[in-house]
Amino acid sequence: MRHEIFTAKVWREQANLYIGQIAKITGASRKAIRHYESIGLLPPAKRQGKYRVYSERDAFLVHMIKHAQSFGFSLAELRELVATTSKTPRLPLKMAQNLIIRKRAALRRQIADIRALDKRLMQLLRDMTRSFN
Amino acid sequence: MRHEIFTAKVWREQANLYIGQIAKITGASRKAIRHYESIGLLPPAKRQGKYRVYSERDAFLVHMIKHAQSFGFSLAELRELVATTSKTPRLPLKMAQNLIIRKRAALRRQIADIRALDKRLMQLLRDMTRSFN
DNA sequence: TTAAGCCTTGCCCTCAAGGGTAAGGTCAAG
């Protein structure tokens, strides 16, 4: 029964992929993909028996996660975006843009913090030099 | 015997302090102080029986560690400085200055990295906006 | 000698993002 329904051809058309296939396609490790699911970043995968099966849409989500990570986003920061994306046909542009804008603001804050620290270090250095003379 | 030698008065003069006293003086927790010892940042404390006893010099070292931490130094970064300081009468100025200079260089690198990331995010935002129109 | 207040070691927990390995179950094909 199942064998007739899920022939190789139909598989490819429905893109019912095991986790290893998704991993190969997206470049994420199997472990990472399960991890995303375990922390609720990806919705629980459908199962065929005990095996997780994924569609090309899921591959897109994983791709998105990897891409976003390379831009410095943490998995936690991506939760909402991924959740929404998995429920709507297209990437929620506004949400993604807001994410980026907030990240940029955080970066600006980081730079300010680092500069403040640098100033303190500079002053410390000056004080030490003075105590030398 | 020991009781005659280590009277309260003599104690105060020799500043033989239990870990709780050092903790109170320096503001570091007992746990933190033991932690510094366990990772080899502080030399193994002398013992009176099973209790660690510290001198005011040790208090100075702990103070130094806390101070340096507030300037963004990790315990690992302080290893050499603390080791040397604990073996010489005064703070090794040159070594401390080099540490600061190196830290400032690292901060500059961090800022460069953040700015590069910010540029990428800006570009990404532009691309997304374009795909909107 | 005893109570109160210190101190001791040892173990698990935190956060992020998985890596590594074990031990075993399952799938598709020959």
Place this chain on the structure above:
DNA sequence: CTTGACCTTACCCTTGAGGGCAAGGCTTAA
């Protein structure tokens, strides 16, 4: 029906700097 490739859960490990707790030992003043 077996083989080999793939999958499953489950547990421990990593970095940094300790926090929290347990269970018990030490000190010292009264």
